[in-house]
Amino acid sequence: MDTVLITGGAGFIGSHVTDALVESGISVVVLDNLSTGNRRNINLSPAVTFIEGDVRDDDLIEKIFKKNPSMSSVIHLAAQSKVGPSLNNPLEDLMINVKGTVTLLEVARRHEVKTFVYASSAAVYGHVENLPITEEEHTKPLSPYGASKLAAEQYVQTFGALYDMNISALRFANVYGPRQSADTEAGVITIFIEKLLSGRTPLIQGDGQQTRDFVYVDDVVKAVITPFLRSNETKVNGVFNVSSQSQTTINQLLMVLCREVGNTFNPDYSSERPGDIKHSYLSHDKITKIFNWKPHTSLNEGLKRTVQYYRSLLEDC
Structure with missing residues (x-):
């Protein structure tokens, strides 16, 4: 083999x-x-x-x-x-x-x-x-x-x-998803989840209108x-x-997570990081054409699974 x-x-x-x-x-x-x-x-x-x-x-x-x-x-x-x-x-x-x-x-x-x-x-x-x-x-x-x-x-x-x-x-x-460390450049979702589950207030850098894929x-x-x-x-x-070939604002992202966790959307805001890109998302047309690949997990479903994973870690502690 x-x-x-x-x-x-x-x-x-x-x-x-x-x-x-x-x-x-x-x-x-x-x-x-x-x-x-x-x-x-x-x-x-x-x-x-x-x-x-x-x-x-x-x-x-x-x-x-x-x-x-x-x-x-x-x-x-x-x-x-x-x-x-x-x-x-x-x-x-x-x-x-x-x-x-x-x-x-x-x-x-x-x-x-x-x-x-x-x-x-x-x-x-x-x-x-x-x-x-x-x-x-x-x-x-x-x-x-x-x-x-x-x-x-x-x-x-x-x-x-x-x-x-x-x-x-x-x-x-x-x-994003289960097993992702908060100590990564792309770990904003994990950071938000850990703060929400521990009762702390999430911090958004900038106005939250920046978009990511x-x-x-x-x-x-x-x-x-x-x-x-x-x-x-x-x-x-x-x-x-x-x-995903779609844009999500950081505010929208946190709103979904708050709803999933059962918390009120009430973040703190700070100044945006120097050099941060305001809007970004990628086309996946090429990989779809060559390999017939497309993402099938909606953001709501993916965030739900991710929250469940981190909840289970807390329950096992």
């Missing part, structure tokens, strides 16, 4: 991808250094092998492939995924996001892996006036994080073209594994937005 390497498989999105592949009868090797991932997220199925380690470790990556000769695909989700640390330490951001990606690509190439799915970010676009944002839009990252994700994208596509690899670089919108993690998982599952049917080397 073929084996899939998932980097960042103990993290938010990666653990859900692991679960989905195991349910499909696929063996998985999870590589995670647990800097942001959590051991409790690791699937305990016999089909899963967990290795604690770093994507920048050339020798370790080589050993993983040698020990798993049936490794056919890589789903690369591990990353430094925050803007703040990339500003404070851009070299570290570069080494994790670019060097780590190239290390994986090079070892995968040597071992004749033909499918490589890479998790990119909408941060590669920067500020865009024309909405919804398509993959053809010019990329102008506003942070070292966005620049490193874009640079890694370029390496992924170059390897795909040079070595006949089946490549998909997925530019995620704001992913929120996509539920189960839909994102399907977008991640679809290119992998169809790699024998469709030859692809490209970038794809993964989004």
Whole structure:
């Protein structure tokens, strides 16, 4: 049976991808250094092998492939995924996001892996006036994080073209759902839920009229594994937005959460963060056309499931 390497498989999105592949009868090797991932997220199925380690470790990556000769695909989700640390330490951001990606690509190439799915970010676009944002839009990252994700994208596509690899670089919108940490750039939903459930007042930075594109993690998982599952049917080397293709204001988001939790909508407001983009949402027409993927979870349903998850954590404490 073929084996899939998932980097960042103990993290938010990666653990859900692991679960989905195991349910499909696929063996998985999870590589995670647990800097942001959590051991409790690791699937305990016999089909899963967990290795604690770093994507920048050339020798370790080589050993993983040698020990798993049936490794056919890589789903690369591990990353430094925050803007703040990339500003404070851009070299570290570069080494994790670019060097780590190239290390994986090079070892995968040597071992004749033909499918490589890479998790990119909408941060590669920067500020865009024309909405919804398509993959053809010019990329102008506003942070070292966005620049490193874009640079890694370029390496992924170059390897795909040079070595006949089946490549998909997925530019995620704001992913949310169970297991997401509040300590992330996209964790506003988790932050709001934790405050509401603990009786504290949520804080909105700005006037709350800024819009974002929120996509539920189960839909994102399907977008991640679809290119992998169809790699024998469709030859692809490209970038794809993964989004809800809709705008939600932060005020609307919090209103839905307040209704779900049973709280009154009464947030505190502060000044907006310097450099924040006012409005953003992504077109998913391209991935729909190529892979017939669409999100199926409404924001109301996704938020309901997410609140239920965090409620269950409190009940277990």
